[in-house]
Amino acid sequence: MSFTTDTLEQDLKTQEYKYGFITDIEADSAPPGLNEDIVRFISAKKNEPEWLLEWRLKAFAKWKTMREPKWPNVSYPPISYQDIIYYSAPKPKKVLNSLDEVDPELLATFEKLGISLDEQKRLSGVAVDAVFDSVSVVTTFKEKLSELGIIFCSFSEAVHNHPELIKQYLGSVVPYTDNYFAALNSAVFSDGSFVYIPKGVRCPMELSTYFRINALNTGQFERTLIIAEEGAYVSYLEGCTAPMRDENQLHAAVVELVAQKNGTIKYSTVQNWYPGDKEGKGGIYNFVTKRGICKGDNSKITWTQVETGSAITWKYPSCILQGDNSVGEFYSVAVTNNMQQADTGTKMVHVGKNTKSTIVSKGISAGKGQNTYRGLVKILKKATNAHNYSQCDSLLMGDRCGAHTFPYIEVQNSSARVEHEASTSKVGEDQIFYCNQRGLSSEDAVNLIVNGFCKEVFRELPMEFAVEAQKLLGISLEGSVG
Amino acid sequence: MLTIDNLQAKVEDKQILRGINLQINPGEIHAIMGPNGSGKSTLANVLAGRDMYEVNGGSVEFNGQDLLDLDPEVRAREGLFLAFQYPVEIPGVNNTYFLRAAVNAVRKHHGEPELDGAQFLKFAREKAKLVELDPTLMNRSVNEGFSGGEKKRNEIFQMAVLNPKLAILDETDSGLDIDALRIVANGVNALRSPDRSFLIVTHYQRLLDYIVPDFVHVLVDGRIVKSGGKELALELEEKGYAWVEEELLAGAIA
Numbered sequence: 001m002s003f004t005t006d007t008l009e010q011d012l013k014t015q016e017y018k019y020g021f022i023t024d025i026e027a028d029s030a031p032p033g034l035n036e037d038i039v040r041f042i043s044a045k046k047n048e049p050e051w052l053l054e055w056r057l058k059a060f061a062k063w064k065t066m067r068e069p070k071w072p073n074v075s076y077p078p079i080s081y082q083d084i085i086y087y088s089a090p091k092p093k094k095v096l097n098s099l100d101e102v103d104p105e106l107l108a109t110f111e112k113l114g115i116s117l118d119e120q121k122r123l124s125g126v127a128v129d130a131v132f133d134s135v136s137v138v139t140t141f142k143e144k145l146s147e148l149g150i151i152f153c154s155f156s157e158a159v160h161n162h163p164e165l166i167k168q169y170l171g172s173v174v175p176y177t178d179n180y181f182a183a184l185n186s187a188v189f190s191d192g193s194f195v196y197i198p199k200g201v202r203c204p205m206e207l208s209t210y211f212r213i214n215a216l217n218t219g220q221f222e223r224t225l226i227i228a229e230e231g232a233y234v235s236y237l238e239g240c241t242a243p244m245r246d247e248n249q250l251h252a253a254v255v256e257l258v259a260q261k262n263g264t265i266k267y268s269t270v271q272n273w274y275p276g277d278k279e280g281k282g283g284i285y286n287f288v289t290k291r292g293i294c295k296g297d298n299s300k301i302t303w304t305q306v307e308t309g310s311a312i313t314w315k316y317p318s319c320i321l322q323g324d325n326s327v328g329e330f331y332s333v334a335v336t337n338n339m340q341q342a343d344t345g346t347k348m349v350h351v352g353k354n355t356k357s358t359i360v361s362k363g364i365s366a367g368k369g370q371n372t373y374r375g376l377v378k379i380l381k382k383a384t385n386a387h388n389y390s391q392c393d394s395l396l397m398g399d400r401c402g403a404h405t406f407p408y409i410e411v412q413n414s415s416a417r418v419e420h421e422a423s424t425s426k427v428g429e430d431q432i433f434y435c436n437q438r439g440l441s442s443e444d445a446v447n448l449i450v451n452g453f454c455k456e457v458f459r460e461l462p463m464e465f466a467v468e469a470q471k472l473l474g475i476s477l478e479g480s481v482g
Numbered sequence: 483m484l485t486i487d488n489l490q491a492k493v494e495d496k497q498i499l500r501g502i503n504l505q506i507n508p509g510e511i512h513a514i515m516g517p518n519g520s521g522k523s524t525l526a527n528v529l530a531g532r533d534m535y536e537v538n539g540g541s542v543e544f545n546g547q548d549l550l551d552l553d554p555e556v557r558a559r560e561g562l563f564l565a566f567q568y569p570v571e572i573p574g575v576n577n578t579y580f581l582r583a584a585v586n587a588v589r590k591h592h593g594e595p596e597l598d599g600a601q602f603l604k605f606a607r608e609k610a611k612l613v614e615l616d617p618t619l620m621n622r623s624v625n626e627g628f629s630g631g632e633k634k635r636n637e638i639f640q641m642a643v644l645n646p647k648l649a650i651l652d653e654t655d656s657g658l659d660i661d662a663l664r665i666v667a668n669g670v671n672a673l674r675s676p677d678r679s680f681l682i683v684t685h686y687q688r689l690l691d692y693i694v695p696d697f698v699h700v701l702v703d704g705r706i707v708k709s710g711g712k713e714l715a716l717e718l719e720e721k722g723y724a725w726v727e728e729e730l731l732a733g734a735i736a
């Protein structure tokens with residue numbers, strides 16, 4: 001990929017550590033380590049109301065009693081939680097004067113992704129000229145949304161401006177007791193996004209973190225909360241196809257979605273964090289808890305994810321299908337190349353009557369990558385006529401990688417219909433030769449074959465995102481077939 | 483067009499081609515016939531550049547270039563086409579999209595502008611008519627769920643679209659019923675031109691009833707042992723390959 005370990009290590013070295021500091025509110029960052037004082041410090045830094053501090057402290061107390069999960073099919077050296085810095089104020093990125101100062105490998109990747117020059121500048125922190133006035137774009141955008149009563153802001157802003165909504169919904173889908181990383185996030189979350197779509201409103205555009213300028217420095221412990229009121233619709237895009245680098249190795253985000261009666265939420269992710277080098281050095285640990293609740297009747301939540309980055313991915317975007325006739329969908333492409341590991345999938349919990357869920361998971365393993373699908377389909381007693389369809393396909397490239405599938409099915413209602421299909425295939429030399437014989441290079445051939453494999457997932461992505469995701473996949477797998 | 487000089491090739495440790503000599507001029511149709519295991523398909527695949535075969539002797543010149551020195555995709559872009567005996571399925575990849583990527587790879591190689599979707603579609607639809615290809619197949623995944631006949635027709639369709647200088651048909655007739663055979667043959671005949679050559683590899687004579695070759699060569703045990711005009715195919719049909727082998731044996735004894 002585009003970054004050498006050296007540059008990442010350099011970044012780590014240049015980070016300023018301020019040892020011996022305890023609760024100086026003026027400081028830019030907390031000392032490493034985690035204790036109640038740190039939680040109080042973070043809360044004070046963000047000027048939070050007392051109830052939120054209480055909530056964080058309860059989460060922290062819970063976290064202390066919990067243990068890091070060992071069941072995922074991944075391995076990594078122990079994480080020293082007392083060596084991590086849990087708060088540092090978003091620092092303005094060093095502004096470069098021109099693209100000449102940017103890592104040429106990074107530029108080469110931008111080029112392959114087809115990212116425009118102005119966009120390349122924005123992403124790599126080059127001062128942008130007046131032609132590309134993103135601020136005015138954002139302003140127009142925000143005006144339009146507020147006319148419709150849509151709230152789209154940072155989590156911290158929402159805490160201050162819409163405390164009643166945060167109080168009502170925070171932790172309502174992913175309680176701080178849920179799991180080790182969710183508890184950690186609840187105690188120390190830095191910032192994130194908040195979206196509220198009022199009753200009957202169809203959000204007229206894809207909401208993307210891209211438009212939230214102050215979200216450019218995404219933290220280590222992000223928290224996102226999206227609420228679609230009765231009959232509301234929203235499509236939310238998270239992430240970016242450009243390679244994202246972060247000096248923090250551990251990322252533990254929490255995302256909560258709430259869809260009320262007839263509400264629809266589409267949540268699409270492209271994750272391209274630094275995966276580490278070919279030997280597996282460096283790289284992000286991405287331990288995320290994402291869950292949505294279809295609270296009202298006829299509500300619908302769709303998770304679509306394209307996971308190409310990170311050294312380790314541990315995430316299971318899930319749906320609780322509480323409302324009658326509610327629908328949950330999960331479409332996933334997960335790529336592991338070189339030494340990457342992924343243990344990802346979903347949970348579909350059918351509570352209401354006539355609830356329906358669809359799972360389409362495409363795992364691609366190359367190099368020495370290990371790719372695990374883990375999914376739970378649970379049909380509760382009262383969920384009459386529940387229906388699930390699961391399809392898990394694995395594609396292997398080369399003979400040193402691995403694909404694993406762990407489907408769990410629990411059915412408590414005999415009227416349920418649960419279908420599971422799985423396949424494993426290899427990118428065949430005969431397929432590549434066939435493409436070669438029609439004039440396509442081996443690289444293009446692999447691209448074509450892999451994109452064909454992922455088609456059912458890509459078509460769930462918003463158009464532009466899908467095109468970028470296809471290119472991204474090609475870059476992630478570059479050189480994996482000789 | 484194509485000059486094959488003493489070509490030898492093996493798979494793993496097994497020597498399959500033992501010195502092939504063949505000259506194909508522009509506009510000519512050559513048929514290679516022979517019993518199973520004689521090396522017919524190996525010859526087709528070696529010319530196309532499949533890397534499971536190791537060339538261990540001889541040379542091949544294609545329009546003034548050393549063919550064996552070129553990567554398979556470059557051979558294709560230079561105008562060498564192989565209609566596969568067993569066309570490969572590529573799930574999820576739209577047939578039209580695939581073919582446009584192929585055409586544009588060839589155009590790019592020759593410094594020509596790439597075709598956009600609409601331009602290509604218009605062009606491809608005309609060619610589809612030529613091989614009586616069901617237009618719905620153009621929107622399906624490459625060869626996925628195609629019947630045997632549809633796959634072979636799709637190969638000829640691709641050939642028509644890619645407009646090669648030399649087309650190699652590897653047992654295109656195998657598994658085809660008589661109607662499909664006729665359609666495939668009509669497609670090939672429509673593509674005959676003074677500057678396009680064909681190398682048709684077949685086990686049976688019946689394809690040559692529809693595509694009339696200029697030359698017929700008999701391949702036995704990795705060598706061309708007999709060459710002649712179109713009538714040689716009929717003679718083979720009548721007397722069988724054993725006849726050639728016996729004749730060879732007699733020659734060897736004499």
